[in-house]
Amino acid sequence: MHEIVDGPKPKHAQLREILRRLAEHDLAPGSPIPSERDLAERYGVSRITVRAAVGQLVAEGLLTRAKGRGTFTARRRYDLQLFLASFTSEMKARGLEPSTEVISCGQGTPGSKASLGLDADEYAYRVVRLRRADGAPLALEAGWYSPHLLPELDRCDLTGSLYELFATKYGVQLDEARQTVWAETADAGTAKALDVRKGSPLLVFRRVASSQGRPCEDVTSWYRGDLYQVTMQLDRTVPGSGPNSAKGGTR
Numbered sequence: 001m002h003e004i005v006d007g008p009k010p011k012h013a014q015l016r017e018i019l020r021r022l023a024e025h026d027l028a029p030g031s032p033i034p035s036e037r038d039l040a041e042r043y044g045v046s047r048i049t050v051r052a053a054v055g056q057l058v059a060e061g062l063l064t065r066a067k068g069r070g071t072f073t074a075r076r077r078y079d080l081q082l083f084l085a086s087f088t089s090e091m092k093a094r095g096l097e098p099s100t101e102v103i104s105c106g107q108g109t110p111g112s113k114a115s116l117g118l119d120a121d122e123y124a125y126r127v128v129r130l131r132r133a134d135g136a137p138l139a140l141e142a143g144w145y146s147p148h149l150l151p152e153l154d155r156c157d158l159t160g161s162l163y164e165l166f167a168t169k170y171g172v173q174l175d176e177a178r179q180t181v182w183a184e185t186a187d188a189g190t191a192k193a194l195d196v197r198k199g200s201p202l203l204v205f206r207r208v209a210s211s212q213g214r215p216c217e218d219v220t221s222w223y224r225g226d227l228y229q230v231t232m233q234l235d236r237t238v239p240g241s242g243p244n245s246a247k248g249g250t251r
Helices: 011-026 036-043 047-060 087-093 162-170 188-194
Strands: 063-066 070-073 078-081 098-108 124-133 136-145 176-185 201-211 214-224 228-231
Touching: 011 036, 011 047, 036 047, 047 063, 087 098, 136 188, 188 214
Parallel strands: 078 228
Antiparallel strands: 063 070, 098 124, 124 136, 136 214, 176 201, 201 214
């Protein structure tokens, strides 16, 4: 490893570049880096200098801090492609083992009945689930589902792909969706579920999907911002005019 020398370049900047090379070339994503004490002793600098160098790389997203555990190289981000597909099949395609925890499931009154085409006195199914890959929590989703297309949904096993369940049990194939994406910071409850700090960045997707023109689901999903990025292919098609203009999302 490189040494830190006296000179015009500040020591914290020298250490930052050493740690950058370590994170980018020598360590696998999610690996721990040496402690502040070890780095200070190894390079003959103060812990304040170490803290400054590490803090800058955390701000850049190259390193992450885990309370009570130390500092780690950032994990690679999963690339979310905007199309209707199963979270389960997507994770398996990446070589990861998906799993789902059903946090709650029941009947209730959605705030926006129009999205599911419900009358004022009609209920919908409310399902809240935590999605994991290789045991790590990746996304929290809370959805409303049509009682017309999916009767007795609350009696089904909801620990797998909902889209597969819709197709096999109900003969419902979702073929169109409108999705909105925005950024949020994690509140206390979401942070606990996703095993991140309160205030951590999240990618949020709200999707209203239908089958043959019949509204089926209205779901909001919170994805960990440190593990996900979104890729979109852009062209000069006028919004709303193309065959895929209203499609997007993963389940």
